[in-house]
Amino acid sequence: MAEEPLVVEGKRVLGVVPGVPPVGDRKIPDEQESVMVWPHLLVRHAVAALAVLLLVLIVAIFFDAPLREIANPAVTPNPEKAPWYFAGLQELLSHYHPLVAGILVPGTVVLGAMALPYLDRNPDRHGRTRRVAVATFTIFLVAWIILTIIGFAFRGPDWGWVWPWNAWYGEL
Amino acid sequence: MTHNNELSRRKFLTRMWAAGGGLMAAAGAWTGWDLLRPSAASSLTAQVKTLPPQAVPATGVVEIKAARGYLTREGDQVIALSWKCPHLGCRVPWCESSQEFECPCHGSVFNRLGEYRAGPSPRNMDRLATTVVDGSLVIDPGNVTPGGPLGPETIDEPPAGPRCIGEGH
Amino acid sequence: MTIGKRFRASTLGRSVIRNPNRVTTRDRAAGHWSNFFLHIYPVKIRRKEIYFRYSWFLGVASLALFGSLVVSGIYLMFFYVPSPTTAYGNIQFIQTQVPFGQYIRNVHRWSAHFMVLAVAAHMARVFYRGAYKSPREFNWVIGVVLLVLTLLLSFTGYLLPWDQLAYWAVTVGTSMAAYVPIIGEQVSNVLIGGQEVGSATLIRFYVLHVALLPTVGVVVIALHLWRWRKDSMLDTEHDQQEAM
Numbered sequence: 001m002a003e004e005p006l007v008v009e010g011k012r013v014l015g016v017v018p019g020v021p022p023v024g025d026r027k028i029p030d031e032q033e034s035v036m037v038w039p040h041l042l043v044r045h046a047v048a049a050l051a052v053l054l055l056v057l058i059v060a061i062f063f064d065a066p067l068r069e070i071a072n073p074a075v076t077p078n079p080e081k082a083p084w085y086f087a088g089l090q091e092l093l094s095h096y097h098p099l100v101a102g103i104l105v106p107g108t109v110v111l112g113a114m115a116l117p118y119l120d121r122n123p124d125r126h127g128r129t130r131r132v133a134v135a136t137f138t139i140f141l142v143a144w145i146i147l148t149i150i151g152f153a154f155r156g157p158d159w160g161w162v163w164p165w166n167a168w169y170g171e172l
Numbered sequence: 173m174t175h176n177n178e179l180s181r182r183k184f185l186t187r188m189w190a191a192g193g194g195l196m197a198a199a200g201a202w203t204g205w206d207l208l209r210p211s212a213a214s215s216l217t218a219q220v221k222t223l224p225p226q227a228v229p230a231t232g233v234v235e236i237k238a239a240r241g242y243l244t245r246e247g248d249q250v251i252a253l254s255w256k257c258p259h260l261g262c263r264v265p266w267c268e269s270s271q272e273f274e275c276p277c278h279g280s281v282f283n284r285l286g287e288y289r290a291g292p293s294p295r296n297m298d299r300l301a302t303t304v305v306d307g308s309l310v311i312d313p314g315n316v317t318p319g320g321p322l323g324p325e326t327i328d329e330p331p332a333g334p335r336c337i338g339e340g341h
Numbered sequence: 342m343t344i345g346k347r348f349r350a351s352t353l354g355r356s357v358i359r360n361p362n363r364v365t366t367r368d369r370a371a372g373h374w375s376n377f378f379l380h381i382y383p384v385k386i387r388r389k390e391i392y393f394r395y396s397w398f399l400g401v402a403s404l405a406l407f408g409s410l411v412v413s414g415i416y417l418m419f420f421y422v423p424s425p426t427t428a429y430g431n432i433q434f435i436q437t438q439v440p441f442g443q444y445i446r447n448v449h450r451w452s453a454h455f456m457v458l459a460v461a462a463h464m465a466r467v468f469y470r471g472a473y474k475s476p477r478e479f480n481w482v483i484g485v486v487l488l489v490l491t492l493l494l495s496f497t498g499y500l501l502p503w504d505q506l507a508y509w510a511v512t513v514g515t516s517m518a519a520y521v522p523i524i525g526e527q528v529s530n531v532l533i534g535g536q537e538v539g540s541a542t543l544i545r546f547y548v549l550h551v552a553l554l555p556t557v558g559v560v561v562i563a564l565h566l567w568r569w570r571k572d573s574m575l576d577t578e579h580d581q582q583e584a585m
């Protein structure tokens with residue numbers, strides 16, 4: 001063998017062999033396999049937390065918290081708006097007796113939510129057999145979101161209907 | 173082996189501990205509740221001296237800010253209505269054009285005597301106790317009688333004009 | 342040697358930080374167990390759970406916002422006296438005179454809004470993933486308690502600026518309680534502390550907002566996370582069959 005040896009980065013290459021790399025096959029991550037929380041989960045959680053905080057810190061630069069006139073028991077503002085997360089409740093209250101809209105409906109929703117895991121005994125987590133559970137939950141969620149949006153943005157003086165692009169009465 | 177219905181010492185002690193704990197919890201809860209109940213001093217106690225009864229007109233109402241209410245005439249009687257809406261507590265203003273009480277919050281409407289006409293309110297407007305002292309009506313804003321149940325109106329005073337609140341519903 | 346390393350090598354350092362350098366898996370686990378803050382976390386977790394698509398990190402987002410609320414809230418407490426004669430003026434003072442007052446108030450308010458959103462979204466995500474199923478049923482129940490606590494925290498805080506928005510929202514909200522059969526009247530009276538929303542209401546809501554509810558919240562959140570850790574490596578038989 002009179003041939004000059006091949007030199008790569010100062011190392012002499014003695015040969016090339018076909019087959020698997022010395023460390024074994026490339027790993028295909030197994031979803032069920034367990035991994036160390038430190039660092040795999042912690043670093044992701046840290047990034048998520050920082051991203052959320054950054055969002056808040058930036059929003060707080062541009063949007064000031066509201067402060068209306070000082071409280072006055074003799075004047076009710078019109079419209080009188082609850083904070084947005086209760087706007088759905090307020091919308092219900094304008095239609096039904098307070099015992100129904102203010103107590104029975106929210107009470108049933110909270111107790112129903114607590115009972116959910118005991119009512120839904122289907123062990124399947126993602127399959128098609130969950131259709132009833134998914135449909136029920138989705139109906140409640142969507143109904144609540146719609147009520148909240150109506151109460152928040154579509155109600156004006158005397159709790160009358162307004163189009164939010166014509167007049168804005170939402171309060172945060 | 174002891175009989176089933178015989179109380180073992182351990183069982184007895186356990187029950188006693190449970191009973192003692194329950195008693196303490198009940199006492200604590202009761203005391204806490206009692207502490208937090210509003211004292212008489214925190215209600216509106218100041219009596220509000222207003223007009224002589226004959227000065228209250230036969231139509232319309234007289235607003236008495238200090239008593240958080242209105243005076244209005246029911247025949248020879250003068251009654252005081254609380255301005256707090258029986259629905260959810262907004263202040264109910266008097267609407268001059270329709271001669272009604274109209275709540276802006278959820279649109280409850282009451283006639284001049286505070287009797288229910290429309291909206292989500294479950295009862296008539298609440299009344300405040302009144303007495304006559306030295307020829308003047310005195311309102312006791314701390315003494316509230318809940319308004320009566322919904323029923324036919326006892327006076328025939330239909331809306332006199334357009335309502336102040338829109339027909340939003 | 343860096344200062345940090347030198348400190349950890351010293352007698353004092355070793356007495357403070359017990360975890361070994363995290364080189365091997367065993368070190369990491371040991372470090373985990375000897376750290377109060379990390380022991381909230383499981384040591385190991387299924388790989389699928391570390392990705393965004395699993396939880397969308399909404400539980401973590403809720404937790405981060407809760408932290409932000411505690412920090413900004415404590416700052417605001419230094420300048421706020423819960424009385425109808427002072428509250429409104431204090432908020433004006435915070436906005437105009439206190440260094441970063443307006444900004445911190447904004448952070449507190451926005452964190453509160455986002456937290457309600459994040460908690461609700463977390464709940465929805467947990468539902469759609471089916472993560473409330475056996476053996477995690479009870480953690481879901483605790484979660485619902487947390488949702489209610491979050492709403493109560495927001496609502497009690499809403500009264501504190503003592504402006505028109507606050508006053509009437511709370512008047513209407515507490516009137517609602519009066520409709521609970523039998524005890525409603527009493528509950529409403531205890532909440533308001535009188536006939537109408539006034540100084541007694543303000544101090545009650547203040548105590549609820551800055552002391553009672555946050556304390557209960559911290560305990561319940563700890564319970565929630567602890568159960569999450571305990572359940573993290575548990576799977577239903579169903580899952581195991583699925584994985585096979």
Ligand code: HEM
Nearest residue numbers: 396398399400401403404464472473480481484485487488
């Ligand atoms: C104060 C509000 C809450 C905080 C701070 C919080 C925090 C967390 C955190 C950090 C996790 C683990 C990581 C993750 O899945 O993102 C978690 C998991 C969980 N949360 Fe929450 N949570 C809150 C409210 C809720 C609510 C309202 C529900 C549902 C009703 C809920 C149900 C669950 C369940 C079932 C798990 C376990 C999920 C799993 O193991 O995959 N939590 N929570």
Ligand code: FES
Nearest residue numbers: 257259260275278
């Ligand atoms: S508070 Fe008057 S109608 Fe609801």
